[in-house]
Amino acid sequence: MDKTVFLRELERYLAVLNEEEQKDILDEYAQHIDMKMERGMSEAEAIGDFGEIEELAAQILEAYHVNPKYQAKKRKKLLNKEDIPVAEITETSKHFWGKVVGFCKQMYAGAIRGLSKGWKLLCKPFVLAGEAWKSRKTKRAAKHQEEDFVKAMHTEKSGQIRRKKMFGEIPVMTARGIRRLFYGSYNLAAWCIRWTWNLCLFFVAMLTGFLTLFSLFGLGMLAVLLAQGYPLIGFTISCLGLVLCAGALTVIVLSLCRIKTRERKKEETIEQEVQEHA
Amino acid sequence: MNAQFKKGVLELIVLESVRKRDMYGYELVEEVSKVIDVNEGTIYPLLKRLTNERYFETYLRESTEGPPRKYYHLTAAGILYREALEREWDEFQSSVCRFLKEQKDG
Numbered sequence: 001m002d003k004t005v006f007l008r009e010l011e012r013y014l015a016v017l018n019e020e021e022q023k024d025i026l027d028e029y030a031q032h033i034d035m036k037m038e039r040g041m042s043e044a045e046a047i048g049d050f051g052e053i054e055e056l057a058a059q060i061l062e063a064y065h066v067n068p069k070y071q072a073k074k075r076k077k078l079l080n081k082e083d084i085p086v087a088e089i090t091e092t093s094k095h096f097w098g099k100v101v102g103f104c105k106q107m108y109a110g111a112i113r114g115l116s117k118g119w120k121l122l123c124k125p126f127v128l129a130g131e132a133w134k135s136r137k138t139k140r141a142a143k144h145q146e147e148d149f150v151k152a153m154h155t156e157k158s159g160q161i162r163r164k165k166m167f168g169e170i171p172v173m174t175a176r177g178i179r180r181l182f183y184g185s186y187n188l189a190a191w192c193i194r195w196t197w198n199l200c201l202f203f204v205a206m207l208t209g210f211l212t213l214f215s216l217f218g219l220g221m222l223a224v225l226l227a228q229g230y231p232l233i234g235f236t237i238s239c240l241g242l243v244l245c246a247g248a249l250t251v252i253v254l255s256l257c258r259i260k261t262r263e264r265k266k267e268e269t270i271e272q273e274v275q276e277h278a
Numbered sequence: 279m280n281a282q283f284k285k286g287v288l289e290l291i292v293l294e295s296v297r298k299r300d301m302y303g304y305e306l307v308e309e310v311s312k313v314i315d316v317n318e319g320t321i322y323p324l325l326k327r328l329t330n331e332r333y334f335e336t337y338l339r340e341s342t343e344g345p346p347r348k349y350y351h352l353t354a355a356g357i358l359y360r361e362a363l364e365r366e367w368d369e370f371q372s373s374v375c376r377f378l379k380e381q382k383d384g
Contacts, residue, residue: 027348028303028322034344035304050319059320063327 003033006047013057016066025060125191129184135275136183198257205253212246219243284314290367292324293333293352293360302339302347325350333359 007026014022029050036046050056058068120127222236288310295301295309303325307318328334333356338346352360 025322025326027345029319031345031347032304032307032318032322038343049317051317056319056323059323060326063323063330 001044001047003030003043003047006033006050006053009053010057013053013068014060016061017064021064125188126184128191129187132183132187133180135271136179201253201257205250205257208246208250208253212243212250215239215242215246279314284316287367288314288316288321288324289328290360290363292321292328293356293363296334296350296352297357297360300349300351302349304347306350328356332356 007030010029011022011026014025017025033043033046036049037043061068219236219239219242222232222239226232226236291310291313292306295306301309303322306325307321310316310321311318325334329336329350333353335351335353336348337351339349340346
């Protein structure tokens with residue numbers, strides 16, 4: 001065995017130790033081999049005197065209270081990947097890939113959820129418009145049926161009416177289209193208004209909330225000063241009033257915000273009920 | 279010689295070798311090899327361990343030939359440890375001898 005090969009092999013066994021210690025040990029062995037060679041020994045002989053490298057490394061590691069078997073295991077895994085049985089590789093890789101796949105799945109699901117939420121939010125006005133249109137359609141269908149019934153009733157009556165209907169068809173279509181467009185844009189506008197309204201309310205609530213906190217702080221300061229004997233009773237009382245006022249305002253604004261949505265829900269449920277009844 | 283015997287007594291021999299004068303690794307190995315036939319490789323881990331346990335101090339000294347050598351010096355703790363080991367060895371050795379003698383006589 002070559003000296004460099006021996007040292008490299010030994011280094012692999014000692015990988016658990018820090019660099020400095022490794023270098024220290026390897027230098028010592030290198031020097032030992034050099035000296036032996038100076039005394040006329042061959043390189044192979046000098047190295048052969050050390051015996052098995054694994055045993056030697058185990059003894060060195062023992063000096064550091066390192067379990068050589070643990071090191072051997074780790075070394076095998078880290079450095080001699082070709083030595084590991086295939087089953088082990090696949091198992092570890094399966095484990096690893098399982099983790100990766102799980103993570104990706106989670107990410108994907110989260111992204112999809114977020115996107116769908118955003119999409120729904122964006123689509124809401126259009127969906128509402130569509131629903132409204134549908135409900136109109138059903139109503140209209142009902143109306144048509146009625147008309148048909150009436151028509152059937154009056155078929156024996158003059159063709160004058162029929163002709164009138166024929167001519168009236170085109171303007172009715174355009175009117176329907178216009179109505180649809182109008183209704184959709186109305187819904188969009190309503191949605192926009194609702195959101196701006198809510199945002200405004202939110203900002204107002206924030207402002208009043210801050211005012212409340214600030215006046216509370218002031219009240220505390222004034223109370224302390226009052227306790228120290230300053231003539232500030234009037235200011236303290238007005239500050240208390242301010243706290244109550246701002247607090248109440250905040251609550252009102254927030255409740256307005258909530259009432260809006262609740263009302264909408266109520267409306268929706270009523271609409272649904274009406275549809276079901278229809 | 280029995281490997282377990284060697285292992286037990288090697289520490290004492292190494293400590294005793296360094297007591298009189300500081301030595302570098304190879305010198306020490308040669309010194310120990312005179313007393314007992316031991317695998318040269320095993321002495322370095324021992325030196326390492328004794329250094330880690332503060333029984334040895336090391337320092338580098340330039341040599342006329344080759345790179346600087348690492349010298350081992352026995353510390354105060356090392357001296358105490360060596361004395362304790364020697365006492366143990368004496369006791370152990372004498373009791374074993376006594377036992378063997380008794381067996382022979384009896």
